[in-house]
Amino acid sequence: MSITYQENNKIFHLTTKNSDYQIQIDPFGYLLHLYYGKKTSHDAVGITTFYDRGFSGNPGDVIGDRTYSMDTLPQEFPMDGTGDYRNIALSLEDCKGTQACDFRYLSHSIKKGKYTLNGLPYVYAREEQAETLEILLKDDVLGMELTLLYGVIPEINCITRSAILENKSSEIVTVDKAAAACLDFLTGDFDVITFHGRHTMERNVDRSPVGYYATSVGSRRGTSSHQYNPLMILADQKTTEEYGKCYSMSFVYSGGFEASVEKDQFNQTRMLMGLQSSNLRYRIKPGKQWIIPEVILSHSENGLTQLSHQLHDCINNHIIRGKYQKGPRPILINSWEANYFDINADNLIGLAKEASELGIDMLVMDDGWFGKRNNDDAGLGDWTVNEDKLGMSLSEMIDKINALGMKFGIWFEPEMINEDSDLYRAHPDYAMTIPGRKPGHARDQLLLDFSREEVVENIYQQMKDILDHNHIEYVKWDFNRSISDVFSHSDRIAGEVLYDYMIGLYGLLERLCQDYPDILIEGCSGGGGRFDAGMMYYTPQIWCSDNTDAINRTLIQYGTSFGYPISTVGSHVSAVPNHQTGRITSLKTRATVAMSGTFGYELDLSKLSQEEKDTIKEQVAEYKKYAALIAEGRYYRLSDPKEEHVCAWSFVSANQEECLMNTIQLQIESNMKVFYVKFRGLAEHSYYKDEKTGSIYSSDILMEIGLPLKLLFEEYHSEQLYLKKVEA
Numbered sequence: 090m091s092i093t094y095q096e097n098n099k100i101f102h103l104t105t106k107n108s109d110y111q112i113q114i115d116p117f118g119y120l121l122h123l124y125y126g127k128k129t130s131h132d133a134v135g136i137t138t139f140y141d142r143g144f145s146g147n148p149g150d151v152i153g154d155r156t157y158s159m160d161t162l163p164q165e166f167p168m169d170g171t172g173d174y175r176n177i178a179l180s181l182e183d184c185k186g187t188q189a190c191d192f193r194y195l196s197h198s199i200k201k202g203k204y205t206l207n208g209l210p211y212v213y214a215r216e217e218q219a220e221t222l223e224i225l226l227k228d229d230v231l232g233m234e235l236t237l238l239y240g241v242i243p244e245i246n247c248i249t250r251s252a253i254l255e256n257k258s259s260e261i262v263t264v265d266k267a268a269a270a271c272l273d274f275l276t277g278d279f280d281v282i283t284f285h286g287r288h289t290m291e292r293n294v295d296r297s298p299v300g301y302y303a304t305s306v307g308s309r310r311g312t313s314s315h316q317y318n319p320l321m322i323l324a325d326q327k328t329t330e331e332y333g334k335c336y337s338m339s340f341v342y343s344g345g346f347e348a349s350v351e352k353d354q355f356n357q358t359r360m361l362m363g364l365q366s367s368n369l370r371y372r373i374k375p376g377k378q379w380i381i382p383e384v385i386l387s388h389s390e391n392g393l394t395q396l397s398h399q400l401h402d403c404i405n406n407h408i409i410r411g412k413y414q415k416g417p418r419p420i421l422i423n424s425w426e427a428n429y430f431d432i433n434a435d436n437l438i439g440l441a442k443e444a445s446e447l448g449i450d451m452l453v454m455d456d457g458w459f460g461k462r463n464n465d466d467a468g469l470g471d472w473t474v475n476e477d478k479l480g481m482s483l484s485e486m487i488d489k490i491n492a493l494g495m496k497f498g499i500w501f502e503p504e505m506i507n508e509d510s511d512l513y514r515a516h517p518d519y520a521m522t523i524p525g526r527k528p529g530h531a532r533d534q535l536l537l538d539f540s541r542e543e544v545v546e547n548i549y550q551q552m553k554d555i556l557d558h559n560h561i562e563y564v565k566w567d568f569n570r571s572i573s574d575v576f577s578h579s580d581r582i583a584g585e586v587l588y589d590y591m592i593g594l595y596g597l598l599e600r601l602c603q604d605y606p607d608i609l610i611e612g613c614s615g616g617g618g619r620f621d622a623g624m625m626y627y628t629p630q631i632w633c634s635d636n637t638d639a640i641n642r643t644l645i646q647y648g649t650s651f652g653y654p655i656s657t658v659g660s661h662v663s664a665v666p667n668h669q670t671g672r673i674t675s676l677k678t679r680a681t682v683a684m685s686g687t688f689g690y691e692l693d694l695s696k697l698s699q700e701e702k703d704t705i706k707e708q709v710a711e712y713k714k715y716a717a718l719i720a721e722g723r724y725y726r727l728s729d730p731k732e733e734h735v736c737a738w739s740f741v742s743a744n745q746e747e748c749l750m751n752t753i754q755l756q757i758e759s760n761m762k763v764f765y766v767k768f769r770g771l772a773e774h775s776y777y778k779d780e781k782t783g784s785i786y787s788s789d790i791l792m793e794i795g796l797p798l799k800l801l802f803e804e805y806h807s808e809q810l811y812l813k814k815v816e817a
């Protein structure tokens with residue numbers, strides 16, 4: 090049993106392989122958060138303190154006891170209206186505009202298996218892999234019920250949280266703020282780790298001490314965003330990759346989010362994650378339910394690497410679904426950086442031909458094939474093949490590409506519309522614009538109002554027409570602007586649109602996943618602007634960044650690895666000088682970086698020399714050899730590329746028989762210090778052989794002292810060392 094309830098002291102224990110989470114129902118029916126941390130069967134009793142604190146008041150029914158305050162107690166789900174002045178998880182408003190709620194315990198149930206969420210992505214598990222705790226709370230004055238959902242997946246040390254609000258009154262109740270998870274810590278000095286960035290430079294790691302203020306990151310862009318990722322880690326200030334306590338929250342949602350951490354007046358720390366509140370005002374009508382999207386919690390006592398491994402396991406085994414969950418993904422050649430908008434059947438078939446000779450599996454026709462799409466100011470919304478531009482029908486072209494032994498994939502940006510499109514001319518109201526205002530443009534495009542079913546249906550039918558009549562095995566699903574001008578030509582108010590938009594988007598993705606189970610969908614939002622666990626439920630891989638520069642990518646992929654497995658990281662070798670930075674790196678360095686992802690190429694192969702083509706052929710063969718190790722092996726960050734002049738990382742197979750270690754020399758100095766790569770995760774007291782050179786290494790020495798890298802006069806030099814365990 091991973092979930093137990095003790096009637097005598099009203100404590101729930103949620104137990105995973107290495108951690109324990111405790112909740113107590115207090116005498117007033119509030120839920121107190123007692124403990125989350127290292128596994129223990131002991132109850133965390135006697136840890137809550139009661140003092141008469143000035144300006145920390147007492148709930149209305151706690152008469153005569155000035156020591157009981159929601160402002161000081163550790164809580165499971167802090168709400169607006171109970172006297173807690175810290176950040177709160179929930180704020181509701183009644184029909185008169187009064188903002189207050191006060192939910193108290195009513196009942197609970199413990200079930201086998203993991204709960205599911207209607208219309209939203211969620212962590213799934215087989216019945217024997219998980220248990221669910223549902224705690225039902227009620228606010229009698231509002232006539233609202235709140236069910237807190239906990240999913241416990243012991244094997245991967247993850248606990249999920251979500252909540253469902255149900256309006257049992259006869260009036261509308263409006264949600265102004267809704268987080269899915271809150272963690273309160275009575276003790277501890279923490280750092281908060283967040284992942285900030287910008288277009289083409291996503292998920293830089295920031296680690297700062299939690300101070301006496303509320304720190305929050307989030308996105309008001311309607312997407313999870315390039316700027317902040319919906320992943321937050323709280324780590325003991327002494328925690329490193331290998332040692333120490335840390336906790337993470339990861340949002341299974343791709344829209345706007347808010348994550349905060351604060352140290353309160355008594356040194357207690359609170360961490361919260363949920364929906365972005367600045368544009369949330371959701372009316373729950375009488376009799377209706379409303380779901381707060383899910384947050385994955387994870388905890389490690391052994392540093393950040395273990396935390397990452399748990400999150401990787403969660404995403405690989407409990408988020409990603411379908412045919413491509415396990416097993417090799419195709420190696421792609423993508424037309425974008427090869428031809429941009431200048432595509433036609435001749436150059437695409439030519440690219441496919443060159444690629445097929447190198448062992449590449451699939452040609453992806455990127456932007457430019459539909460409507461009047463010759464640059465980025467027209468055509469979005471018109472998903473009809475521009476046969477004049479291609480020079481033949483799509484199916485004819487695909488037949489020719491398939492005849493070369495190549496699969497075929499295609500690009501869509503389903504949520505967008507250009508004003509210069511037939512769809513806009515026919516249905517201007519489908520675009521998100523505010524009546525009377527000139528809509529904000531980005532990349533010359535507007536958003537389609539996916540909160541409306543008829544808009545989603547229109548796009549579904551257009552996509553279906555393309556997918557039904559052509560042999561397409563992959564779809565790249567792009568999204569190239571932030572949302573603005575939030576307004577719906579429907580009965581929704583603005584505060585409801587972004588949530589319903591996500592329901593519309595997820596509904597369409599789900600329909601396509603069901604209709605076309607053999608199609609691999611790769612997510613993308615100008616690269617990694619929607620790189621989150623929510624999208625991964627539908628799109629097993631996501632284009633990690635529009636930046637294909639190998640050196641910048643080491644940083645981007647390093648940051649990404651904290652919360653997301655390599656199997657999700659779309660990564661390609663592109664041309665030099667690099668189109669985003671102008672930097673020149675060797676083909677080997679570019680491939681070493683791109684191999685730490687779902688490998689592919691994105692350049693005009695016809696411009697390469699025979700020698701370069703031969704190298705690519707070898708790289709493709711090499712990647713195929715390592716593909717399973719890379720996708721399924723344990724990923725180790727062996728250096729911090731922000732701080733060190735070498736970026737080093739490795740993959741170790743589950744049985745510790747194989748290891749692929751990678752390094753990139755980021756900087757070069759005269760008379761350099763030697764960089765030792767300290768391996769991790771190998772079998773102790775064992776020997777490993779480099780099959781290329783025949784050299785044998787002791788795992789203990791590799792892990793205790795490290796492998797000295799050669800001093801070379803070459804910036805951006807890369808090494809890949811493939812080791813196999815051998816008998817002594």
Ligand code: GLA
Pocket residue numbers: 425455456500567569613614615616632634635
């Ligand atoms: C975005 C994507 C690119 C490419 C272009 C096409 O920027 O991230 O990979 O698909 O759109 O317009």
